[in-house]
Amino acid sequence: MENEYLNGYHRMNTSDYGYWLPKGASTFAPEIDTTLYLVHILMVIMFVVWGIFFIMFLVQFRSGNEKKVVHSGYPKVIVPISMIAFVVIFDMYMLFGHDIPFWNHLKKDFPDAEKSTVVRIVAQQFAWNVHYPGQDGKFGRSRPELVDEKINPIGLDFDDPYAKDDITTVGQLRIPVEKPVIIHLTSKDVIHSFSLPVMRVKQDVIPGMSIPIWFEPTRTGNWQIACAQLCGNSHYNMKGIFKVQNQEDFAAWMAIQEAELPQDDEEVW
Amino acid sequence: MTNAEYSRQSFWRQYIFSVDHKVIGLQYGLTALSFLLLGFMLMVLMRWQLAFPGEVIPWLTFVVIFILLGLAIVFLAGKKRPYLALNSLIFFGIAALIWYFTTGEERLPGGIMLPEFYNQLGTMHGTIMVFLGVVPLAVGAFGNYILPLQIGAPDMAFPRMNMVSYWVYFIGGVLMIISFFLPGGAAQSGWTSYSPLADINTGQTMWLVAMLFVIISSLLGAINFIVTTVQLRVEGMTWFRLPFFVWTQLITAFLLLLAFPSLQIGAIMQLLDRVAGSSFFIPAGIIQGGKVLEYSGGGNPLLWQHLFWFLAHPEVYVLILPAIGIITEVVTNNTRKPLWGYPAMVYSLFFIGFMSFLVYAHHMFITGMGTAVTTWFQTTTLIISIPSIIFLAVIVFTLWGGSIRFTTPMLFALAWVPMFGIGGLTGLPLGLAPPDIHLHDTYYVIGHFHYIVAPGSIIAFFAGIYYWFPKICGKKLNDNLGKVHFWGTIIGMNLTFAPMLVQGMAGVSRRLYDGGLGYDHAQPVLFLNEWMTWGAWIIGIFQIFFILNIVLTLRKKSRSEENPWDATTLEWATTSPPIAHGNFITEPFVYHGPYEYNVSVNGQNVPYLPQHKKMDIED
Numbered sequence: 094m095e096n097e098y099l100n101g102y103h104r105m106n107t108s109d110y111g112y113w114l115p116k117g118a119s120t121f122a123p124e125i126d127t128t129l130y131l132v133h134i135l136m137v138i139m140f141v142v143w144g145i146f147f148i149m150f151l152v153q154f155r156s157g158n159e160k161k162v163v164h165s166g167y168p169k170v171i172v173p174i175s176m177i178a179f180v181v182i183f184d185m186y187m188l189f190g191h192d193i194p195f196w197n198h199l200k201k202d203f204p205d206a207e208k209s210t211v212v213r214i215v216a217q218q219f220a221w222n223v224h225y226p227g228q229d230g231k232f233g234r235s236r237p238e239l240v241d242e243k244i245n246p247i248g249l250d251f252d253d254p255y256a257k258d259d260i261t262t263v264g265q266l267r268i269p270v271e272k273p274v275i276i277h278l279t280s281k282d283v284i285h286s287f288s289l290p291v292m293r294v295k296q297d298v299i300p301g302m303s304i305p306i307w308f309e310p311t312r313t314g315n316w317q318i319a320c321a322q323l324c325g326n327s328h329y330n331m332k333g334i335f336k337v338q339n340q341e342d343f344a345a346w347m348a349i350q351e352a353e354l355p356q357d358d359e360e361v362w
Numbered sequence: 363m364t365n366a367e368y369s370r371q372s373f374w375r376q377y378i379f380s381v382d383h384k385v386i387g388l389q390y391g392l393t394a395l396s397f398l399l400l401g402f403m404l405m406v407l408m409r410w411q412l413a414f415p416g417e418v419i420p421w422l423t424f425v426v427i428f429i430l431l432g433l434a435i436v437f438l439a440g441k442k443r444p445y446l447a448l449n450s451l452i453f454f455g456i457a458a459l460i461w462y463f464t465t466g467e468e469r470l471p472g473g474i475m476l477p478e479f480y481n482q483l484g485t486m487h488g489t490i491m492v493f494l495g496v497v498p499l500a501v502g503a504f505g506n507y508i509l510p511l512q513i514g515a516p517d518m519a520f521p522r523m524n525m526v527s528y529w530v531y532f533i534g535g536v537l538m539i540i541s542f543f544l545p546g547g548a549a550q551s552g553w554t555s556y557s558p559l560a561d562i563n564t565g566q567t568m569w570l571v572a573m574l575f576v577i578i579s580s581l582l583g584a585i586n587f588i589v590t591t592v593q594l595r596v597e598g599m600t601w602f603r604l605p606f607f608v609w610t611q612l613i614t615a616f617l618l619l620l621a622f623p624s625l626q627i628g629a630i631m632q633l634l635d636r637v638a639g640s641s642f643f644i645p646a647g648i649i650q651g652g653k654v655l656e657y658s659g660g661g662n663p664l665l666w667q668h669l670f671w672f673l674a675h676p677e678v679y680v681l682i683l684p685a686i687g688i689i690t691e692v693v694t695n696n697t698r699k700p701l702w703g704y705p706a707m708v709y710s711l712f713f714i715g716f717m718s719f720l721v722y723a724h725h726m727f728i729t730g731m732g733t734a735v736t737t738w739f740q741t742t743t744l745i746i747s748i749p750s751i752i753f754l755a756v757i758v759f760t761l762w763g764g765s766i767r768f769t770t771p772m773l774f775a776l777a778w779v780p781m782f783g784i785g786g787l788t789g790l791p792l793g794l795a796p797p798d799i800h801l802h803d804t805y806y807v808i809g810h811f812h813y814i815v816a817p818g819s820i821i822a823f824f825a826g827i828y829y830w831f832p833k834i835c836g837k838k839l840n841d842n843l844g845k846v847h848f849w850g851t852i853i854g855m856n857l858t859f860a861p862m863l864v865q866g867m868a869g870v871s872r873r874l875y876d877g878g879l880g881y882d883h884a885q886p887v888l889f890l891n892e893w894m895t896w897g898a899w900i901i902g903i904f905q906i907f908f909i910l911n912i913v914l915t916l917r918k919k920s921r922s923e924e925n926p927w928d929a930t931t932l933e934w935a936t937t938s939p940p941i942a943h944g945n946f947i948t949e950p951f952v953y954h955g956p957y958e959y960n961v962s963v964n965g966q967n968v969p970y971l972p973q974h975k976k977m978d979i980e981d
Contacts, residue, residue: 128796133791136788140783144780150762154762162960164960167702167763192740283562290883301663323872326481328874329873
């Protein structure tokens, strides 16, 4: 089922998508959408106002209209100057009213890890490995030498007691709704970019670095993880399942995953 | 050496290894236009795959079209014009290259494109268009040919260095094309070549070697332009009597000189990573093919991005400033009045040149940048938008009070204003960090910079070619063919680039081999891929009118007037084409500013007052 979805073109959710922005589904999506809308309104105003002047001048001052060429510039210098001033004021409003405070919020106001779903994602060519800490809430150690693409894609070290209850999936990120999520992103090989369009989340995944991001989903749904950075031949196909579920559904799924974990006396490889 | 002695030189010294800035300018121009055509062809192949993923590409149609074009040129050139017939080689060459693409199992087996070949095409389209097409055309061709004429210089300051600069660029270009024929094919890590992907992908070594040649060429050219402008202005050509085009070339040369060394270093480091086992950009624990990479550790992939964008952002201004220079020349000439706010333009130019070094990291907002750095770079990005708005304001408000002639170059220049406007405005949401989260690495970015470079730079170059063609060849290009070319190009470009903005808003990632077919959020906007492909075909088909226009004009026997546009700047103070050695028969002396149109002298209106004609202007 999972592979069929990843390789085939099986549609899950299309009602959120259209010709414009996808419908947002995170707490800060409306703020990002506001900045997008405001900038685009400014762009349209500028284009229309300048366009009117431009076309007016072209018609009024075409050659052969017997008007004498005026040497000096436009008599009302206030017009171009106020146009430029308008942009400056708008820019400052965007910067200090929206963008700088919002970026602070995004980078500094991390939710309390105790009260959030904490996940680790290890990207590779061409899949998203999702790593849940399990019951103990602590990620087990992982080491690159232990990587085995078939059974241990993130190189989890099972000698580490914290690793015993860890759950890993390939290309399947499930999280509960209305609870903050903290994701630690890292990569095994090249730079990828973790993108969840409906959440307005995009973060480059850089090997050698572990980058935390957070968001809080506001509604349930089935979406996709997309890779936004060229990462090789199958970049176009580096998709993942992204499900936001009710608390109960998520807990039920987690219980199944935990039940499938190898017991202590079992040999894992 | 007199002009007569100069003309007695051997064919090789006169036309191939020439030190004459005009011949070098033409060599640059012809080579760069050929690379633009090649880069365009690579893109048409890509666009077919995007519109019809996994379907057979009509490669034979492309081959036939190019062979027919080549044959048409041979036929039209006739026996008397072997130099013109020689240009058909470019078309036969591209036909052969497309034919070659279909022969390999690792490229287009059965005419169906493979993902690795798609990535090669994307990488090479970007590289060829930016480094081998637009920059050499803007600086190497227009700068080389026009700048010494406009300042009244007999040649560039260092003619031999100028020749070396062209041939080094030529070698770089040839190496780029050769890389398609190597095992593993051409580079496939994107024109940005982000490490560590570029460290481990095939094809990258040749790309880096070729880039080193291109960079050296640019550095040699930049020094030459600066020294020429500072030292070789004729008497009377004060700084504020310089045509604005010369100012843009001067600032561009400074940008090239100061920005390119950063990529030079980056390219050498990446080359060492690939061939010498170093790991400047490779962090520890990289896994390649299921195993930990033998040579790794200690490197930082973000270092490459800093080195690359420190070049590549000023590079954007290298692409656009000469274009603005050409546009001001054409607009003032065709509005028949001086440039309104010339000093404001010059100061804005200085400011934009300086600021262009301080904004580069807005390409890296989503690499995990902290608050302080992000605040700095989005603030500088908004500041740099101000001089760009001043440029547009000056050009639009110069139209006021003029007597506008709608000649072909003027049509291109006028269309440039709204097109560059769209390109600049769509940069605003990308320059602000929060909206950039949604738009980064989507088709919105592609749409934005294509509006800057294609309808921005390339449209300006068309304006320049139509404007200076009578200077270069002594014959004026056909107006009707020019207008057909103009409308087709503008409609095609908008049909191609506007849908990209829509796809980007919907969140479609760039560089997807299937054009987003696999993603749910791309489904509603997938049909636009077909529109864009037809848009690209329209652009391509209407360039045939341009090519035919040039060939048919060169066939004509009648010559145009020496100064067909009634222009004032110094390049029109000599014959058309200028004499081979020394440019000017007698050295001109400059009395006026560059754009003295419709001035009154002795109570009479003088329609245009060339810079070298001595007359007293009344206020």
